[in-house]
Amino acid sequence: MHTKVMWWEEGKEVDSSTRTNQPRVLQFRLLQLFLLFLLVGLGVMIFSLNMIRYFGVQNVVPVQQSHFQPCFEEAHTLDTWIRPPSKLLHTMNDSELFWRASFVPGVKDYPFRRIPKIAFMFLTKGPLPLAPLWERFFKGHKGLYSIYIHSLPSYEADFPASSVFYRRQIPSQTVEWGMMSMCDAERRLLANALLDIDNEWFILLSESCIPLHNFSIVYRYLSRSRYSFIGAFDEDSPFGRGRYNPSLSPQVNLTEWRKGSQWFEVNRKLAIEIVADNVFYPRFKEFCRPSCYVDEHYFQTMLTIVAPNLLANRTTTWVDWSRGGAHPATFGQADITKEFFEKISEDGTCIYNNQPSSLCFLFARKFAPSALEPLSALASEVFRY
16 A cells, blocks of 8 residues: 555656646747757848848838829929910810810919910811911011910911911811801910910901011011900991890890900900800800801900990991901902002001001901912011011
8 A cells, every 4th residue: 555655656746747847848849940040041141131221112112102282392393383384285175175175363463574476366167378477467567466376176287397377277177157156266276375475466367368567567566565456346237136146144244245356466465355254155155156256256246245335436447348258358369569568558547555556457457378479578668577
């Protein structure tokens, strides 16, 4: 009996010693694993550092470029906002273009040296047959004018790179005579010209127009005028008030209805009024259709309502309606003489800045392509360019 007890006690002691050693073994193994992971991590770190030094950071870890810019950093310089578009062809539709062009600075004074320019806007079907005459007119006055051409979308101009008309076409659409698409084209020309903040005066011309005076006289005449030149008359006749549609009311009453020449010159303020208009435009589009010719009534009536004190109520483009018909007379090679232009100069007087003046017309139309040669021969003597 004693022997068994001793054996049991000895066995008990042996079992206790084994249990005591097991945690130590476990701790040792955990320590080995920890050291192994430490060595592996150290190796990865050393490898990564070598890769960074050899290849560069961006080749090891792709970095997403952030487009966020702190509020204290300028994303654009002033030049970005005032520089005219380098290319006239763009992808804006009319709504986007008119919205962009109607921006008006809240501060009147310009924080940069601004040289006001004249925007010459040519509404054409295609070629400009009198372009050589205009080239002479513009020569030597770079920086004082801009040129914009609205032609049929299918027409591709072939002006040489040396021409002032080179790449001056704007995105255009088809125009129908007497329809609102005509005014759409004119608004499109104005809107594209307004994108150049230096443009201050805007002249609508056709391919059959010519300048009657040199550039200096035209620039001085427009820049010194207190008014814009657009004819707007209350004509009590079948071709004036007789075209009024009562459905235009209440936006336009009969007493406000005006008629005038399509060919105009307006300042920047009025150009913005025309482009930004969304009150009169839908009414005229719907209720002024042939025999109401919208290009003779829309701008004339709208500007009489919104800015009557800024209108000279006359045009600066001479035309001859004496032969009657729906279109003015066209003059060809045989008509071009010195006496012909003297007669235009003597064709009455007008009011300029509230004073009588003998200088009334700056441009004239309509001239056929055949008139180019004799016009060029008279340019120096008669037109002084």
